[in-house]
Amino acid sequence: MTEHVYSRGKVKDVLVIDDDATDRMAIRRALSRPPHEINVFEAATGDEAARMLSERGFDCIFLDYRLPDMDGITFLKRFYDIDTDLAPSPVVMLTGQGSEGVMTDALRWGAHDYIIKDNISADSIVIALAKAREIYELRLNRMHAEEKLRHAQKMDAVGQLTSGIAHDFNNLLTVILGNTHLLMRKMQNLSNAEATAMISPKVEAIETAARKGADLVRHLMVFTRQRELKEEIIVLNSCINSTIGLLRRTLGERVEIDAKLAEDTWPVCIDVNLFENALINIAVNARDAMPKGGKIWISTQNVNVDDEYTRVHPDMSADNYVMVSISDSGTGMPEEVRQRIFEPFYTTKPAGEGTGLGLSMVYGFIKQSGGHVQVESELGQGTTFHIYLPRHTSPAANV
Numbered sequence: 260m261t262e263h264v265y266s267r268g269k270v271k272d273v274l275v276i277d278d279d280a281t282d283r284m285a286i287r288r289a290l291s292r293p294p295h296e297i298n299v300f301e302a303a304t305g306d307e308a309a310r311m312l313s314e315r316g317f318d319c320i321f322l323d324y325r326l327p328d329m330d331g332i333t334f335l336k337r338f339y340d341i342d343t344d345l346a347p348s349p350v351v352m353l354t355g356q357g358s359e360g361v362m363t364d365a366l367r368w369g370a371h372d373y374i375i376k377d378n379i380s381a382d383s384i385v386i387a388l389a390k391a392r393e394i395y396e397l398r399l400n401r402m403h404a405e406e407k408l409r410h411a412q413k414m415d416a417v418g419q420l421t422s423g424i425a426h427d428f429n430n431l432l433t434v435i436l437g438n439t440h441l442l443m444r445k446m447q448n449l450s451n452a453e454a455t456a457m458i459s460p461k462v463e464a465i466e467t468a469a470r471k472g473a474d475l476v477r478h479l480m481v482f483t484r485q486r487e488l489k490e491e492i493i494v495l496n497s498c499i500n501s502t503i504g505l506l507r508r509t510l511g512e513r514v515e516i517d518a519k520l521a522e523d524t525w526p527v528c529i530d531v532n533l534f535e536n537a538l539i540n541i542a543v544n545a546r547d548a549m550p551k552g553g554k555i556w557i558s559t560q561n562v563n564v565d566d567e568y569t570r571v572h573p574d575m576s577a578d579n580y581v582m583v584s585i586s587d588s589g590t591g592m593p594e595e596v597r598q599r600i601f602e603p604f605y606t607t608k609p610a611g612e613g614t615g616l617g618l619s620m621v622y623g624f625i626k627q628s629g630g631h632v633q634v635e636s637e638l639g640q641g642t643t644f645h646i647y648l649p650r651h652t653s654p655a656a657n658v
C-alpha cells in the first residue's frame with residue numbers, strides 16, 4: 260500500500276508539474292504570496308516529477324494533462340493506489356480544452372479536481388487546491404474508518420470462534436481433571452505399593468497437563484469476554500503506582516520507568532486484577548522489545564471522545580474516558596504485525612517463549628470493561644498503547 264504523506268492542517272508544499280512556464284508562474288504567484296505563503300516546487304516533465312515524488316511528499320499536486328514525456332493520466336496511474344483508491348497527495352489536473360473524457364479519466368485515476376487552462380486565475384487555483392484537499396481528506400477518513408471497522412469485525416469473528424473452542428475444551432478438561440482426582444484418591448487405598456508408585460507419577464503428569472490446559476482456557480476466556488469481572492470503582496493512580504513498583508522490581512535495572520499521572524482522573528469501574536495484568540503484559544512486551552534496555556513511559560489523562568472523532572474511529576463510542584498511555588523506546592513493529600497483535604496465539608517470539616495470549620487478554624478485558632485500545636508503532640521508534648476506560652458516573656451524578 261502506498262504511504263500517504265498527506266498532512267492535515269496548513270498547506271506547506273505544493274508541486275506543479277507543467278512544461279508551460281507561464282502556467283507554472285501563475286500558480287506560483289497565486290500560492291506563494293500572503294496569505295497563503297506556500298512553497299511551490301516545479302517540474303517540467305513527468306520523469307522529473309516522479310523523481311521528486313519518490314524523494315518526498317507534497318500537500319497537493321497541480322498536474323498538466325499534456326507533458327512532453329507522457330500524458331497526465333499515465334502519470335496518475337503510476338502513483339494511484341488501487342487498494343485505497345487514492346493518489347499519494349491531492350491532485351488538481353490542468354487541462355487545455357476541458358474535454359469531458361480527460362476529466363472523467365483524471366478523476367477516475369485519483370485526481371480530485373481540475374482547472375481548464377483558459378480559466379486559470381489566482382482564485383480558481385486557490386479554490387481548486389482547497390477543494391482537492393477537502394475531497395482527499397474525506398476519502399482518507401473513509402479509508403481509515405473502513406480499515407478500523409474491518410479490524411473490529413475480524414476480532415469479533417475470531418472471538419466467536421475462540422469462545423466456542425474454549426467452552427468445549429473447558430468441558431473436556433473438567434472431565435479429565437475430575438477423573439484424575441478420582442484415580443488419585445482410589446490409588447491411595449490400593450494395597451499394591453509397587454503398582455501405585457509406578458502409576459502415580461503418570462497420573463500426576465496428566466493432572467499437571469490438564470491444569471495447564473485449564474489456565475490456557477482461563478486466559479482465552481478473558482479474550483472472549485466470558486470471564487466474570489470483579490469490578491470496583493477506583494481512581495487508577497494508586498493501582499498504577501503499585502503496579503509500577505512491581506514492574507521496577509521485576510523488569511530489571513535496564514528498563515527505566517517514567518510515570519506522569521494526572522491528579523484529577525475520573526473514577527472508573529474495572530476489575531483491578533485484570534487491569535494490573537494488562538499493564539504487566541504490555542510492560543513485559545515492552546521489555547522484550549528493548550533487549551539492550553530502554554524506557555517505558557506511563558501516563559494518565561481524562562479525554563472526551565466526541566462524535567467527530569468516532570467518525571474516523573468507528574470502533575470507538577463517544578464518551579468520557581480515562582486514557583492510560585504506555586510507550587516504550589523499543590524496536591517498534593511493522594504494520595503487518597501491529598494489525599495482528601491482539602489475535603490469540605499470535606506471537607513473533609521463538610517457539611516456547613511466547614504463547615501469544617498476553618495482548619489478546621488485554622484486548623478482551625478492555626472491551627469487556629466498555630473501553631478501547633489503540634496502538635501506534637513505528638519500526639525503530641518504539642510503540643505506544645492507549646487504553647481508554649470509560650468514566651464511571653454514579654447514578655446520582657446523572658440526575
Ligand SMILES: Nc1ncnc2c1ncn2[C@@H]1O[C@H](COP(=O)(O)OP(=O)(O)OP(=O)(O)O)[C@@H](O)[C@H]1O
Nearest residue numbers: 544545548600606607608613614615616617618642
Ligand atoms: N511493545 C512492543 N514492541 C514491539 N512488538 C510488540 C510489542 N508488544 C507486542 N508486540 C508484538 O506483539 C506480539 C504479541 O504479543 P503478545 O503479548 O500477545 O504475545 P507474546 O508476548 O508474543 O507472548 P505472551 O505474552 O503470551 O508470552 C509479540 O510477539 C510482538 O511481536
Ligand SMILES: [Mg+2]
Nearest residue numbers: 540544617618
Ligand atoms: Mg506478551
